[in-house]
Amino acid sequence: MDLIMLKAKLHKARVTHTMPDYEGSCAISGDLLDLAGIHEYEQIQIYNLSNGERFTTYAMREKEGEGIISVNGAAALKAKVSDRLIICAYANFSSEEIEGFKPCTLYMSSDNSISHTANAVPEQAIS
Template sequence: MHRIFLKAKLHRVTTTASEVDYEGSCEIDSILLDAAGIGAFEQIQIYNINNGNRFTTYAIRGKDNSGVISVNGAAAHKAQVGDLLIIASYASYNEIEIKNYMPTLCYVDDKNILTKVGASISL
């Protein structure tokens, strides 16, 4: 049996752009993608802390150290510049993999610069 668990999250990133007239996706600073282990074109879930919107799209690589979090296409209606987001990816694990399972949790500052990577929730 396989079970779905959180693979990685980018916690409380700030939306830097919201572009309706752009092919759908979410552009994310490559440093953040690499830290979280999220690949280009990988499906992601986005949870908007400001308005409660939750939606699915895919990740595209942004410039290193740019701090970019650009919600694009139809999803741009669900996030405005300045909104705080949680970006998550999930994976399917078998019972053996679950025994060694650890998520990758990435935390940023107010400019979307990586400050911490861990495997347990910071309180």
């Protein structure tokens, strides 16, 4: 049996930009994508802690080390600059693959730097 499991999460990322006229997506600093194991164009779920909105889009790679979280296109109507988001990526796993599996979680500070991590990210990777 295949199961859909949480693969990666950016917890309490802060929106830095919104661009409603863009064709769509959520642009995320490349270093955050790499640490979380989220691929460019991968589907993501976004949960807005500031207003309760929940929506699906895809990840776009933005400049490294800038802490950018830009909600674009129609999704920009569901978030505003400074909103806090939970950004999640899910994946299909077989029953065998989930044994011992833990999702990668990046806990974000207010400036979108990483305050701490859980599970798959080695601590030296965020130094």
